[in-house]
Amino acid sequence: MSRSANLTTGPISKTLTRLTLPMVAGFAAGITFNLVDTIYVGRLGTESLAAISFTFPVVMLIVSLSVGLGLGAGSTISRAIGRGNTHRVRRLATDGLTLAMSLTIVFVTIGMLTIRPLFTLLGATPDILELIHQYMIIWYPGMLFVIIPMMGNHAIRATGDTLYPGMIMVVGSMTNLILDPLLIFGLLGFPRMELAGAALATVIARSVTLVMSLYILTRREHMIDFSFPRIREMIRSWKDILYIGIPAAATNLLFPLSMGVVTYLASRFGPEAVGAVGAGLRIESFAFIVIIALSTAMVPFTGQNWGAGRFDRVYDGLMHSHRFTVWWGMGCWILFVVFARPIASLFSRDPIVIAYIVIYLFIMPAGLSLQGVFQVIGATLNAINRPIDSAVLNVIRMFVFYIPLTLLGTFLFGFPGIIGGIALTNIITGFMGLFWTARTCKESEGRSPRVSEIWPCPEEEEATL
16 A cells, blocks of 8 residues: 555644545536436437436435445454555455445346336336336436446545546546537437437446546555455455445435425425525535535544544544634635625526526525534544444434524424525534534543543454444
């Protein structure tokens, strides 16, 4: 493994910046990937757009699972790197890939056998169902190229290298951008495949990322162990990865649930309000890319320092991250308020839709800073092997604050109340996260002897297994 990416020494702010910037490019590329697919398929007609929309819940489920597994691998590997346990690092990376392959085989088999009954259950009509079949009959076998690269990229990030994972995401997005029009519309001599072409372009693009991530893991980082594993050791690796991966995947699925709640409430005010919420989410997502990238960078940073017993750096890293997210969120809120109407005009010419978008941009970003704090804390919890804590915080956020406050806001203030309820949720749960930080990560080593009681050293945890 490369030693140049050791995260247990050096200036914290500079280290986090170096880790975050490549991931900003990578996540921006990921958003572009999905946006391009939707734009091109939309040109095929309403039925094709509806068909690919029906596939989103299934795709979201698989992506959430992939992210969860990858996060589990990244957390366990980074802590093993911090402890200097090279053998354990290789076993976790290798066993993580075999776990991904095993689960892929299971999900592909189930998916291929349930295309028609599943999407019929979701409400697809026979004509839409035929289009869905054309797409999923290619996408399901290509699931291998979704799950394994996700696992591989998290393993690479665990070493402290976010540049190559970011490049892999950009290359995958560019490949899809080039292939989509060729395969969907049959340009430059390629056959016109329409929805099947969109699926094939996605699979090819993902296969490129698979080759790249495996090459880096084997040739550059030397993280793959080609020796035959002991079954007990492999099961231990799978257990450690799934201990984080399953709660993380479940937590990711709360996002589409929250969007479903907001869409339902907004629909009471007409299609204009629904369209405004969709546009607002897309606008806000671009501002949130930086925070997502920072929270992703916190996993290897926290994991390595946690494994090395550098609790002081974990605490200081959290403080740096919190300060940045607060200032970034405030800056974005100011920009959205100042330029709300010009931004809204880019998405619609309907004055009612524009008015709703302006309301969204005035209110929602008020909670962006503390939403970022909450995001970073969730990533840190997973990095220190506390996935249940992270999941519980997210469940509290959803069912104690998000749903009640949006319902109450709708009842009291109409559409602005929906957005205000979300912003208030982000503010409250952000302070909740800050309270958690102050209580459990206040000082480390010489500053607070209680840290080792609240956060046991990983070696102590493993000794009790």
